[in-house]
Amino acid sequence: MYLGLDKGIALVTAASRGIGRATAERLAMEGMTVIVASRSVGSEREDLGEGHIVPIEVDLADADATAALVDTVVDAYGSLEVAVLNTPGPRIVPALGTSWSDWQAAHDLLLRPVVQLGTAAAKQMQKQRHGSIVLMSSTWVRQPAAGGVLSSAYRSAASAFVKTLANEVASDGVRVNQVMPGATGTARMHGIVEMKARNNATAVDDEIAMVVQDIPLGRWAEAIEIADTVAFLASPRAAFITGTSLSVDGGAVRAAH
Secondary structure, X not given: OOOOOOOOEEEEEOOOOHHHHHHHHHHHHOOOEEEEEEOOOOOOOEEEOOEEEXXXXXXXOOHHHHHHHHHHHHHHHOOXXXXXXXXXXXXXXOHHHOOHHHHHHHXXXXXXXXXXXXXXXXXXXXXXXXXXXXXXXXXXXXXXXXXXXXXXXXXXXXXXXXXXXXXXXXXXXXXEEEEXXXXXXXXXXXXXXXXXXXXXXXXXHHHHHHHHOOOXXXXXXXXXXXXXXXXXXXXXXXXXXOOXXXXXXXXXXXXXX
């Protein structure tokens, strides 16, 4: 399916690996010039299909650098058609095992960057009278999991922010949506499973089986499957979709809404 994303400018944060990287590659394959922002990226432009990946080193923990990122992209390329607000995952820890420093760190990892980048991207897109913002969130917003309190809490706040933002900028031709991946076979997910195996004195394969048994489709996602969803929501093919939260989880979340 032709998505109509060719020749546009996209920004994807936390895009050195995992879902962020897969999303950047998917958008580039559609023909976009994709600015990938991360603490650890290469220095060379990559050509993928008709598009390009251009790395920029930015630490989302740096509030000043994050605040300036959208302006940096627009100054260099003149516009911003797509902004994918992706953030790294916080500590996996029980609620009663958290310290206040954990909450402060999670705030600066998951919420502040989303507010800064989402606000800046929306204002630029208002000027253009077009654009699409996609928040990369988690099904833990709808169905919290053990050890995921920091992620659930701050991603829920970010979810409320982008829903409100969607309502405010819809009349300006700007769409804002949220993608909520479930269990996905990234390096982070493998790390979580390995940690559980150590804590429970079990085999990694047994822990993976426990995750998968709660997914009706019988497996976890691949990062490219999440990226495909993001690309669709970001594209003109989804021109009448805004303010939505889309779970990509193989049916794991049982709630109707």
